[in-house]
Amino acid sequence: MSRDIIKPSILPGFMELIPSDQILFNKMLDTIRKNYEKFGFLPIDTPVIERAEILLAKGGGETEKQIYRFEKGATDLALRFDLTVPLARYVAQHFSELTFPFRRYHIGKVYRGEKAQRGRFREFYQCDIDIVGNGTLDIINDAEIPSIIYSTFKELGFNSFTIKINNRKVLKGFFQWLGIFDSTDILRTIDKLDKIGLDKVKKELEDQGLNIETIEKIIEFIQIKGTNDEKLQYLENLKIENEIFIKGLEELKDVNHYVKAFGVPESNFTIDLTIARGLDYYTGTIYETFLNDHPDIGSICSGGRYDNLAEYYTKQKLPGVGISIGLTRLFYQLRESNLIQFTDDSLTKIIVIPMEGCLDKAIEIANVLRENNINTQIYLEKGKIGKKFGYADKLNIPYALVIGEEEIKVNKYNLRDMKTGEQRLLSKEELISVLK
């Protein structure tokens, strides 16, 4: 057959892993899922394809440019670009079947046709949780969220990270007090402080037409130092007579108090008035999370409080609070920075290698191991023993069991530790208890 070969490759901006990396990726995903479940969140799964009209209900901006949109038959379709819009549609659609506050987690792929560049992905996993109230949602929920971030990243193996907390109302009220009523551009500029530095922030604010005095006040405000309690005291001392500010400060104080109660160490969270989150969607508490030793990676978990989740799909008022972990990008960055442990990357615990004529016994033993939930592969191909050990080695399988006539005769089997080369002669029962 002389067929033309098509060069096998994937599109730029898509991540595909070899199995040993995929195992590590899946472990991270499982850890996130387990932590979300530990805090009482329930799973949902929504279609990747939805009507474009639904996904673009809010419309505008980058979203519309980046979205994968196409027709099938006469239907205008698109691929979801986040998990928040599908959540809004889901809650509106299934409103009467759900129990509120509705705590859901959703782990799935989303699609953005961004310009391809290093570390940017067009298909990536988001791992989201949201708590959605019917009409109201207590502020204590905002304080529980950081404890979920803390628990998750601790279990992912991180120690040195900081959850930064702010409140949009505090910012908004402060700006109103300064006489600024549309603070969108200012917030966007402040948000870039870490990236572009103080001088450029000042310059941008000047360009937005603010006078020097106002700019100095803003800069002083967002740069307040001290412990969280000191920062709150400072805000108190400003005696800002603005309702939104007062409400926001009250919320921030509640969150600060209860974050501690929820067991997040002071060293892992901080009130930071510079974080603003670009999205105009947030209306209260906002979160960003940074690795202390790798601020360059950017926020690894962000989110916040919003007043009304699903206004495009229902008249029910649905306030909520949530966070998202962009796992694909996180995994990529961790791997680039050599921050992933590449040990223990075999799911298979043992490989059973039958010598010639000993296949039936090898199968019998594998059956018993599998019945005991020990992940077991039998090497079923013919070939030299060296090649078979080489196979186990390449796959990092920790144990090998060679089944030969001698072993069958004495009914004891040589368990070989593939790392140390150490061998132990064990009965079937001993084998199981060692491997379990």
Place this chain on the structure above:
Amino acid sequence: MSRDIIKPSILPGFMELIPSDQILFNKMLDTIRKNYEKFGFLPIDTPVIERAEILLAKGGGETEKQIYRFEKGATDLALRFDLTVPLARYVAQHFSELTFPFRRYHIGKVYRGEKAQRGRFREFYQCDIDIVGNGTLDIINDAEIPSIIYSTFKELGFNSFTIKINNRKVLKGFFQWLGIFDSTDILRTIDKLDKIGLDKVKKELEDQGLNIETIEKIIEFIQIKGTNDEKLQYLENLKIENEIFIKGLEELKDVNHYVKAFGVPESNFTIDLTIARGLDYYTGTIYETFLNDHPDIGSICSGGRYDNLAEYYTKQKLPGVGISIGLTRLFYQLRESNLIQFTDDSLTKIIVIPMEGCLDKAIEIANVLRENNINTQIYLEKGKIGKKFGYADKLNIPYALVIGEEEIKVNKYNLRDMKTGEQRLLSKEELISVLK
């Protein structure tokens, strides 16, 4: 704000579940994954979007009509319609990084723009395993596959199911012996025996131009009765002098012998010469799996042996054997037939309900439970106690713990079994040990 509300709905042919169903769906998915891992399969995950040229390399037929295909920029894209084509591309692309035999599992969504009808889905989960050899792959692998099917469906809670096994070479050789060299149409007809019955099969074969004598031989052949050993003996006794037949019979005998060795009870597998699998792709062993009491559901797990996985992407010869479970359709059918157990559908083990002024203690206890990996929700909203119990009830959360001043004073807590209403006063330590 007087905004137009967009009616929240998903597209026809897509499945979306409420959380209590999603939990059951995920449990099935986890069980399948666990079983695949138990047999030494490694995970991969491939992009949902690939170049249309890659996905349609084989081309033709239903695939091309059903595929979701669209352009983004100047690139001709499509959504994967199965996990086999991506596997072929993956193995060809990563050939030098993989270790053969390559055992991979892949659980993910695939897309087919089929005509919408009951029980047909345009987005559905496939759960696939394949064992891919480099150049050769021992027939024993074909015998291990049914034991994976058996182990998986047993753990999914099924007892009465039959794995039907056949071999394409046996069919092909037999037809050649009858003087028929293009058996595609005949195989397709035979495959429908269960659906359309014997008379219609005869009629279709007549329409294909076969004479009565040949048809009778075919019918007798595919309907042989008896135990598996008797069937094999019958095939032996035919003394068919055709190489392909002889090779196929040998393979079928090996598979039959080793399927037993792998621990699949005789009652759960049978040689069935009527199963042919529509796909011309298979070249040896083929599998289909039926629920004995619900043959109407059709095959719940199918697959087979192929000679060359990736001929469109590489010159390497890559024989393999694999199976697929269409989980979305299976879940749908099981639910329609009331075959899913709707008990124990809460992931959350306990809800902690603080009385007024007792929130800090409630958080403290929830922290401890979560540290012990007990899935715990705190009811954080204000409201009457009855409403809070009602919430736990609706979510089927099995335990509730009310924290009031009395409890804090004695440092013991009332654990309420939500099903029986029974209450027990327990210390923190007792609480943990009861819930674990």
